[in-house]
Amino acid sequence: MTIDFEFRKQVMDYHIGSDLIKYCYQCSRCSDNCPITNVTTDFYTTTGYNPRSNILNALLGYKDAIFDADPLAIWGCTVCDTCDEVCPQNIELTEIFTLLKNQSVADGNAPEFIYSQARAIFEGGKAIPISHTGKGPIGRRREQLGLPPVADPDVYEFQTLLKNLGVDKKLK
Ligand code: SF4
Ligand code: SF4
Structure with missing residues (x-):
């Protein structure tokens, strides 16, 4: 997996509302409370929509892992804002997911x-x-x-x- 530093910088720059970058420590509270994860994830195979994985890949700059995956990986989010509310690190997940969706549209790969x-x-x-x-x-x-x-x-x-x-x- 390659790191795209430009993409990583974009994600960091886009993460508004925080003077200090607060890293995700993968507690999974966002995924545990996400209604889309709840209805798309098979407990045994862990496939489906997963905001925790998206945040991890975005913050690490693993662009391919996000954009080469099934479009559900980006477009599954309905922007209900639940994850923003429950994240203990106050990470504005939906802001980052909007960046991912905009990039997907710009690349011509949106559904x-x-x-x-x-x-x-x-x-x-x-x-x-x-x-x-x-x-x-x-x-x-x-x-x-x-x-x-x-x-x-x-x-x-x-x-x-x-x-x-x-x-x-x-x-x-
Ligand atoms: S984004 Fe927030 S809620 Fe989700 S895994 Fe990271 S720290 Fe936990
Ligand atoms: S905003 Fe998106 S990722 Fe967050 S809980 Fe709602 S559907 Fe899930």
Whole structure:
């Protein structure tokens, strides 16, 4: 296993909220309390989503161990923040996991549903296209409740903002 020092530095720099780097001592409290680990890990084979392993590999700079693994290793996290709450070292795990997800997207290796949802947002300004206006079911229900129609987003303005951030270049 090779150490990627640049990646390791990125992880350290990204670990905000701490003047002093507080190293993980692998107590496993994050994994013990993670709801995704709970439903994906086979106790006997220890496969599945494991925030403790991700943190260890990230802090040591073992980039390959993270990015060459099953995409679940990164994308299993739902950012529920439980691990952040329970870590005795106050490591902001979810900040580091966000870095891993961003890197996965930039490398073009994120799961397809991430790109398709990002495309939907880019093209229509909504993650899940629904009809607020007109005579769709939601529009009718709003009308019955005396609510005004929801204005459609300004897609042009939205896309301009996303292009300035370079999001369009990351969409497959
Ligand atoms: S990240 Fe925190 S909770 Fe998880 S193993 Fe390391 S010290 Fe323990
Ligand atoms: S934030 Fe992610 S890694 Fe942490 S407990 Fe929730 S699902 Fe697990």
